[in-house]
Amino acid sequence: xxxxxxxxxxxxxxxxxxxxxxxxxxxxxxxxxxxxxxxxxxxxxxxxxxxxxxxxxxxxxxxxxxxxxxxxxxxxxxxxxxxxxxxxxxxxxxxxxxxxxxxxxxxxxxxxxxxxxxxxxxxxxxxxxxxxxxxxxxxxxxxxxxxxxxxxxxxxxxxxxxxxxxxxxxxxxxxxxxxxxxxxxxxxxxxxxxxxxxxxxxxxxxxxxxxxxxxxxxxxxxxxxxxxxxxxxxxxxxxxxxxxxxxxxxxxxxxxxxxxxxxxxxxxxxxxxxxxxxxxxxxx
Numbered sequence: 001x002x003x004x005x006x007x008x009x010x011x012x013x014x015x016x017x018x019x020x021x022x023x024x025x026x027x028x029x030x031x032x033x034x035x036x037x038x039x040x041x042x043x044x045x046x047x048x049x050x051x052x053x054x055x056x057x058x059x060x061x062x063x064x065x066x067x068x069x070x071x072x073x074x075x076x077x078x079x080x081x082x083x084x085x086x087x088x089x090x091x092x093x094x095x096x097x098x099x100x101x102x103x104x105x106x107x108x109x110x111x112x113x114x115x116x117x118x119x120x121x122x123x124x125x126x127x128x129x130x131x132x133x134x135x136x137x138x139x140x141x142x143x144x145x146x147x148x149x150x151x152x153x154x155x156x157x158x159x160x161x162x163x164x165x166x167x168x169x170x171x172x173x174x175x176x177x178x179x180x181x182x183x184x185x186x187x188x189x190x191x192x193x194x195x196x197x198x199x200x201x202x203x204x205x206x207x208x209x210x211x212x213x214x215x216x217x218x219x220x221x222x223x224x225x226x227x228x229x230x231x232x233x234x235x236x237x238x239x240x241x242x243x244x245x246x247x248x249x250x251x252x253x254x255x256x257x258x259x260x261x262x263x264x265x266x267x268x269x270x271x272x273x274x275x276x277x278x279x280x281x282x283x284x
Contacts, residue, residue: 111229170221
């Protein structure tokens with residue numbers, strides 16, 4: 001099967017993705033919500049995770065806090081990779097798998113908009129901003145001297161006020177990493193590419209919890225948002241983001257001759273008269 005030409009002009013795609021990112025960033029900034037409500041949501045998530053035995057954030061955060069060789073690389077991963085890997089995978093799809101680009105891009109865009117709706121409807125305080133009695137350390141603040149970020153999230157120094165720090169639910173770090181992982185696994189032809197498709201989402205999930213930027217349920221919600229975005233994209237485009245074109249099942253034409261070859265005007269075996277048939281048709 002040959003891949004189709006690139007779906008549209010590169011500058012149009014760049015403009016579309018730029019508008020999408022602008023809407024995401026602006027909406028994320030505006031969807032601040034009530035701080036106390038965000039804190040209440042964060043504490044409620046911790047409570048449910050504890051009841052379910054899924055509160056993995058604390059042991060990971062203690063490890064990242066105590067071990068600089070773990071915490072510093074994790075902060076660099078959190079602060080940069082989702083800005084680098086996601087566009088890189090889009091560009092890779094555009095040049096190497098153009099037949100799949102449009103559906104994959106639509107999936108990513110719709111999922112991002114769903115995530116923005118989540119930020120608006122459920123402002124959530126990340127673990128690092130909870131009261132110190134909860135036992136979390138903001139590793140981005142602890143290791144801020146090692147990178148370009150300040151003590152306020154992953155924003156560059158002096159720009160912390162321009163980001164919404166209460167937009168933890170869902171985790172689009174995890175959601176975007178999952179999208180990248182699926183694309184690399186489905187379209188990569190080398191074992192290393194497929195392995196990256198597995199490792200990248202897993203590492204991202206561990207990093208967002210260990211740096212105290214997200215809860216485990218934030219990561220689950222990020223995956224759920226991508227699932228919902230996938231279903232919407234499939235409905236909008238009529239395509240599965242990793243399968244080229246629509247799947248069409250064609251009926252096989254019935255075999256009218258039962259496998260017998262006949263010449264023009266010749267009767268089929270079942271239609272031929274028997275030897276003892278004395279009807280006028282048999283005398284012809």
